[in-house]
Amino acid sequence: MIGAAPDVSVIRALERVPPNSSGALVRERTGGTIAGALLVERGRVCWAMSQRYALRLTDLLVAEQASLSHRELEEVVAMCRRDRLPLGETLVTRGVVSLPVLQRALLRHTCEAFMCLLRDDASPWTWLAHSGYGYSPMLTFSVTEVFTGAHAVERPALAALAQARLREVVHAEQRGFAVARHSRSWIPIAQIGCEDMDLAVLGDLAAQAVEIATVTATVAIEITLVEFDGTACGIWSDDDTVFVLLYDGELAFNRLLAHAAMMTTHT
Numbered sequence: 452m453i454g455a456a457p458d459v460s461v462i463r464a465l466e467r468v469p470p471n472s473s474g475a476l477v478r479e480r481t482g483g484t485i486a487g488a489l490l491v492e493r494g495r496v497c498w499a500m501s502q503r504y505a506l507r508l509t510d511l512l513v514a515e516q517a518s519l520s521h522r523e524l525e526e527v528v529a530m531c532r533r534d535r536l537p538l539g540e541t542l543v544t545r546g547v548v549s550l551p552v553l554q555r556a557l558l559r560h561t562c563e564a565f566m567c568l569l570r571d572d573a574s575p576w577t578w579l580a581h582s583g584y585g586y587s588p589m590l591t592f593s594v595t596e597v598f599t600g601a602h603a604v605e606r607p608a609l610a611a612l613a614q615a616r617l618r619e620v621v622h623a624e625q626r627g628f629a630v631a632r633h634s635r636s637w638i639p640i641a642q643i644g645c646e647d648m649d650l651a652v653l654g655d656l657a658a659q660a661v662e663i664a665t666v667t668a669t670v671a672i673e674i675t676l677v678e679f680d681g682t683a684c685g686i687w688s689d690d691d692t693v694f695v696l697l698y699d700g701e702l703a704f705n706r707l708l709a710h711a712a713m714m715t716t717h718t
Contacts, residue, residue: 458569458598458636461489462650464576465594470494473581478573486573489565495591499560501567508538511556512548523547539589557590562600569601595653596646599628599639606631606640613641613692620714626697630657632688637661645697656684660695664688674711676704683707685714 464476468491475488487501509524527547531538539557542548548556603610613629621627626644630637637657639645645653656679663686667675675686683704685696698707 458638461576468578473586475579476576477579478568478571478576480573486571487568490586492586492588492591495593496561496597497586497588497591499565499568501564503567503571504564508556508560511560515552515556516548537589554590558592558596558600561592562597563604565597566601566604593646595648595650598650599642602638603640609691610640617641617643620696627695628653629692629694630661632661632691632693656695660686661693664693674714676707676711678704685711
C-alpha cells in the first residue's frame, strides 16, 4: 500500500479524475472556507495552493536566482495582472528568469503547498471541473514528481543527501530513486528519471527494496541485484535510506551487473 491515509485519499481522488480533463481537487475547512487546491491538467499537476503556505512564487524565484530583486519581479507581476498575461511565460520571454529557474521554483512551490494541504484538517478531496478550456500552463509536473517533492519536504536534509548520491551513480538512460527506510510510506524522497513512472509501481518497488535491504544488511551484502517484472534493480542502503537503480531493455541485468561491480569498486 502506498502512503499514509492523506496520501491514499488524494491518490484515489486523482485516479477518479477523467484523463483528459482540467480542474481542481479542492479541500474545505469547517464552515466552507477553502483550505487549498491541487490544479490538474490532463493528468498532470499545474499548481498547488494552501492557506497554510506563506511563501509566494516571487520569494522562491529570488531564492533560486540571486540576481533578481523582489521589486523587479513585482513590476512584472503588476504588468501581467494589468494586461492579463501569463506570469511564467512573460518572465521567461522577457529574460527575467531562465526556464530551469522557473521550473525549480514552480515545482518547489507546488510540492511545499501540497504537503501543507495534506497535513491540513480539512474535508475529503472534491473534484471541480474547469468551466473553460483549461489552464494552458507553460509547465506541468507528473504526480510522481509532486509526491516525491512533497515527501522530501518532511526530511529535507535526508532528501538532499539522497539526491546527491543518486547523481553520483545514475548515468544517462538510467533511472533511480530513494526512500526513507523508516518512512510512513514508500513514496520516494528523491528520484532521477522516474518522474513518468506510475506512483503505484514505484511504491511496490520501494516496498520490496526496503524488505530486501533489511535482509541483506544482516549478511553484509553491499549491493543486491534482482529482477522485478522485467526491470533489473540494484538495491543498496545506508542507515536511513534505501536506494534503487533501475535498468530496462535488452541485456538490462548484464548492464546492471557491470555497473554494480564498478560502484562496489569505487565505494
